[in-house]
Amino acid sequence: MDRLRADTPGCARVAHLNNAGSALPPAVVTDTVVAHLRREEEIGGYEAQTEAGERIEAVRASAAALLGARPDQIALVESATSAWTRALLAIAHTRSIKAANRMLVSSAEYASNVLPLLQIALRTGAHVEFIPDDASGCVDVEAFRSMLDDDVAIVAITHCPSQNGLVNDVNGIGAILDGTDAWYLVDACQSVGQLPLDAVATGADFISATGRKYLRGPRGTGFLWASDTALDELEPFPLDLHSATWTAEGYEVHETARRFEYWEKSYATLLGMGAAIDYALDCGVESLAGRIGELAQYARDELTRIPGVQVHDRGAQRSGIVTLTREGVPAASLAAQIKAAGVNVSLSTPDYARHDFDAHGLDGLVRVSPHAYNTSDEVDRMLAAVAAAG
């Protein structure tokens, strides 16, 4: 814990409870990015890439280790959105979605996962359907089972939604999907680096992840895990000269998950993501999860003691994300007042997850997301700011 704070330059400057937004990186992350940028400056961008070739490939192995997977199943991309949409584009290109098809998503699904499905629905006549919540507020696995039929083409579930504290049972959903033709996309944007996640155990075809949140990597980084079935059966679209080779006869798609990458990327930030994953693995994700869970639960427990404060987290298992409103104080104003007290938190608005907000009659939430490097003192500063808000 002392080491975590000593490794994190930002801890001296701010109480950062916005780790589900973009975490404070450990020094090794920024230093790794800067070192590669300086090398590019000195010898040229392509030349620095060639020199760092093995370290770049090692990022794939680090991401694989985080998910208990193989490096050839990992694509290194610019964001979780890039990861998720490249999976979707491969599905849509290889197996065209038809009017009869159904696309099932969790009620709390993130806007950037739902919007592309709404676009497909508008063009093809297919339907987007929201899976009901169970009594605890997470995806109702039994209701999901009863919704399944041969027309279901896509199932998209966010493991830990961005705007509430629940953890969906992605493994339970995957078990039900076993043997069906539906493509199963798990958005692990808020879970990688926060909770242990075993890719194969999810039964997913794809898992999308970002570098900047609980992994504490640089902005503009992410990765995609693709199952062997996805690699066997799907052709990414659009391909480039890194994901495929233009041959005299047509083209050959790269056999590994590199097929989901583009050639051009920031190798500096990618190396920074690798450093972040290695740092998380070194800390131990189980141990990070324990500490994050404790701080989040402490925040929840104390917030509920403040008059007028409502905590909106739900689900049988809770993530490190704590969401709240305070009666009589608009969420945007509450967030601003907490920030003015030197505590970074974020504001979630209905356009982030329209179905979830509308279903619960919410027009805004303050999100508090501690990491293992935070202290209970920092949580207390947040609590004091919430209590003082008016």
Next chain:
Amino acid sequence: MDRLRADTPGCARVAHLNNAGSALPPAVVTDTVVAHLRREEEIGGYEAQTEAGERIEAVRASAAALLGARPDQIALVESATSAWTRALLAIAHTRSIKAANRMLVSSAEYASNVLPLLQIALRTGAHVEFIPDDASGCVDVEAFRSMLDDDVAIVAITHCPSQNGLVNDVNGIGAILDGTDAWYLVDACQSVGQLPLDAVATGADFISATGRKYLRGPRGTGFLWASDTALDELEPFPLDLHSATWTAEGYEVHETARRFEYWEKSYATLLGMGAAIDYALDCGVESLAGRIGELAQYARDELTRIPGVQVHDRGAQRSGIVTLTREGVPAASLAAQIKAAGVNVSLSTPDYARHDFDAHGLDGLVRVSPHAYNTSDEVDRMLAAVAAAG
């Protein structure tokens, strides 16, 4: 000229004639990226983005100024490939390509522009056709005119191809397309920062550009210019919560070219691209073009004096890219020998531009691409290495 070199830390280390690959940045570029990374480290990634909000928007204005365009026509993305493919995806989503459709591309078109069209052709039955070259070796504008009919859905032309020294008449092609329904994509990857380019004068619907080449920006940066017609008529796919808003009724697409962006990106490298564009504008692209053209022509003239060397550049107008082979020395070996002499150049292989290489019976080329900060002494070092190669 002295200022250009003084501003470029890498000049002290290497003779960098690989500017069509990834140029040595001026110090202000890397310093800008590093400063933002350090700010993210200190106060958090979202918080640093908010703080830099006006400077981030100013990058759009800088890119617009470079093309004589409006900021609302500029999307800031991760690479020229991202830019080009988002344009293509919008076309394919909004106007589905049918079996009768034709997609016309230049003979020297880059693999990453052709591969997606080959994929569409395979799925739909539509055809990819290469436009013949004229006697000078660039796109034959009159032949192009005779190929046009109502079935042509897409025309894709690289302004300055990556693997030879020609400059295609993108304005002439655009003039012929005026009033047709074909979507016209201009790849300006090797031309922005090298040659003056007026977006509207091209008649293009889209212009894609990268930061890392002649603009001397960071890797993993690029931008897309979208015409007003493209903005009026096309819906990007897939949308995210930055390019569109999820509403109670469905979604609303952002009215500016932001509709082609994703929310998550590296704001550090994006600001670096802005610094690079501002630096180029400050130097004056006309003046950079003059200097680059002189050095490239000097290299060509001298290379042709070396026994056994063949220069493969063609076209009535030449770009800053010089391509060569030497009899009896495989291109990969020639490139390696030049690099061993402390001169950065690159190797182009047939998979970069299959149609072009096959048409000219080439299996590899060495590419030499000076920038305005290079000296004739550096070109001489390259010439000496070529002369000594065996």
